[in-house]
Amino acid sequence: TGGSVVLPCSCADPQSTVTTFTWHFQQRNQWIQVFQDEKYSGRRVLFDELSPTNRSLLISDLRTNDQGYYRCMTEPNIITYVDLNVKGCDLVENRKTAVVTGYSGESVVLPCSCTELQAKPEHIQWNYFKENKHKEIYPNEQIENYKNRVKLFNPNTPGNLSLHISALTTEDQGHYQCFVSSQQVVAVRLRVEGKKTCVHPINLTTDQPSHLTQDSTTSQLKLIPQHHTPQSVFILLGVFFSVLLLALLAFTCWRCRGSRNAKKVTTDGEELKREQVNQDDVMYSAVVHVKTASTPAHTHSDPAELTEYACINVKCY
Structure with a gap:
């Protein structure tokens, strides 16, 4: 349709x-x-x-x-x-009641639509149950209170028959009806509550100078909002301290390994120095061996041939 x-x-x-x-x-x-x-x-x-x-x-x-x-x-x-074959508008949730909650001063949408969003019903009417009877509020506004406050939520979609009500008041609370035909009806019950308010817990503390006496009339009240630390902050702190602990352990291991290497180098140096000292304690002396046997008078003996050298290792303690 x-x-x-x-x-x-x-x-x-x-x-x-x-x-x-x-x-x-x-x-x-x-x-x-x-x-x-x-x-x-x-x-x-x-x-x-x-x-x-x-x-x-x-x-x-x-x-x-x-x-x-x-x-x-x-x-x-x-x-x-x-x-x-002409397919008409079959309402979603036909013959059922929907419950919608709105807030004073705001807007609300009362749901009503055809199963086929391109199907345009031949007749659409929104009624409000007041004084024991249904009074039309769309498209004809029979109730003065609804003038310039009601319209279809999406007029560009033929099958969307939802009603938009702006500037809600407590008087708008009640029962509504989306009427397409005697066989296609959806009921909506609207509840209107007060304006939504955001309540933040606060602490009241008295800030009084020390040089003043205790006087309730001169006390200054400070409103200190109570801040709740997000859980993510505790997680980040835990990660930070874990990384710090690992870094400290790694530094300690590095220091221990460096100390052992330094000690080993020192020991090797002392041994090398001791060897050098031992080598410096070696003394060489010349020993002359003289043969006492007689030699012929004509024979000339060379003193160099009769000289022998021996190595004597002397250590000083």
Whole structure:
């Protein structure tokens, strides 16, 4: 419903020309000409009037009573039958009650929509139950209090029938009704509460100079908001101290290893120094060995040949 449809009717031969044609709609076992029925007034037109072979029918703003059998008759006695099905608006949560909460001074949306959002209902009406009867508030505002405060939430979507109410008051609380037909009704119960307020806990402390006496009339009250430390701060502190502890352990291990290496280097140096000292204690002396055996007078003895050297290792303690 609410949309448009094209009922096809054209000649099989594109070169042929249709001189006469008629469109009929079957109603109560009778065929009624579409172009003579007032219910189609302003809603029916040929889909392509310039084409001599295309006699398709365009029907706009479809209604549920447009559903039925149609026929297109052209010369010579060629008939095309079309069965048109029109799907209306079936409300979501039909015959049920929705509960909505709003706040004074703000806006609220009362839900109501068709299962097919492109299906436009033929009739839509919002009612408010007051004084033991339903009074229309949309589209006709029978209650003065709702004037210029109600509208459809999304008028660009045919199947969205939700109602938007602005500047809520406690008087708006009550029962509402989204009425499409006697078989398609959704009820909404609206509760209006006071304005939302944000309450922050505070501590009251007395700040009084020491040189003043205890006097309640001169006490100054300071409002100190109570701040709650986020849990993430404790997590970050835990990570920080863990990393600091690991760094301290790593530094301690490094110092211990460096001390051992220094001690080893010192020991090696002392041994090397001791060896050098031992080498410095070595003394060399020349010992002359003289043979006492007599030699012939003519024989000349070389003192160098008679000299022998011995190495004496002397250590001083």
